Amino acid sequence: MLKKFEYIKAKSFEEAVDLLSHYGDKAKLIAGGTDVMVAIKQGKITPEVLISIKNISEGSYIKVSEEELKIGAITTHRELEKNPHIQKLGALIDAVRQLGSVQIRNVATIGGNICNAAPSADTVPPLLVHDARLTIKGHNGLKTFPIEEFFLGPGKTVLSSDEVLTEIIIPLPRMSSASAYWKHSRRKGMDLAIIGVALWIDVIFEDVEKLKAVKNGEIEEQFEALERSAIYCKDVRLALGVAAPKPIRTHKAEEFLKGQRLSRRTLTEFGAIAASEAQPRDTFRGEAWYRREMIKVLPARLCLLCIYRLLDSFGGEA
């Protein structure tokens, strides 16, 4: 049976903020609705009023300037997936392509994925490693802060009941950097991550010929080739989903890898430190020990993937 609620369409973010403060706890914000409607059907939430921001025309856009990319919070995953600028952000496009199904991506918004604050939210680790900032609208106007400060725990964010996320700002990454997201799940489609790992790395290539030669080889061959190459990590950011009550950056692991030559030893240590920063739990998707083991190995593999992406983007001229 359908649970009853009123449904009000806000025409602007100002109106949404006003409606939210008017209805208080009785209201729930809805955009694409792919999380909210399911939560209502499951009886997890029982709002009396849904305030829809889906139709706010100034809420859906992807704008690029010289320094940054701005994404309107109600831009759908499908719009992101097809956008050439987003396609250059490796980690984010990896995440967007693997989120739900076409039907879900056609309506689910990036702002919704962030605000639902699931530990498994696919877009969040990529946004963390791309140093994204969020713009929030409330009664006192707009404020912008790093996405890392947004999450408090599963389903919990710093948003107060009358605030709305309006924009995601991503600094354009340096040309010598690349990023990737690995969604570790049982099936390729329609699944939540057992563990999600996003990596952004800025490197200095001194000798990459041996690595180039095994581009299509086995992962072990690639690690062997890495030993005989000279690639240095200038800067790195690593983020994990489903590894803690909220998506996290692993700052200790990052600090360790900065300035290091990439090798089997340094990458193993990188993964081990990241695993020590995680606080995974046992769930039916995977046990904590398994998640920890995966966190140990996946960052190293993502490093290789990022290096190959960089080499591809240089067209082999590195």
Added chain:
Amino acid sequence: MKKRISFKLNGEDIQLEVEPYWTLLYTIREVLGLIGTKEGCGMGECGACTVIVDRKAVVSCIYPVLEVEGKEVWTIEGLNVGIEGGLHPIQRAFIEKGAVQCGFCTPGMIMSAKALLDENLDPTEEEIRDAICGNLCRCTGYVQIIKAIKEASRILKGV
């Protein structure tokens, strides 16, 4: 409190009084009596309720009906509107290639295929798989379904 909405359904303008908490699926099946669209999981996971809204495949079981105001909705019943011979090429291809087993996922599967082919007349197998990734077939007849969508693409291209 009921609200009045206008939208296009299968090519025809329609006006309707709806409760704000109705889903598009409920409205289509229980109010308008178009029962071609199926309800599977009711949670947006299985794709049996897939319809097309403004050229995009969506799961109607979690789609608030008020959001179709001013939009264009197509269900399986509208697929052969204006087509001579009664069936849309995708429907014919599904029959020809044995892509229908118990039939429950078929309307959703066909609507996902329609949205794909409307946008991309010549999809790769990978693109087909991606397009129906949100449509569960419990008979597991995916191979024939993929073949049928390829066949439909061939017919629609006029090759």
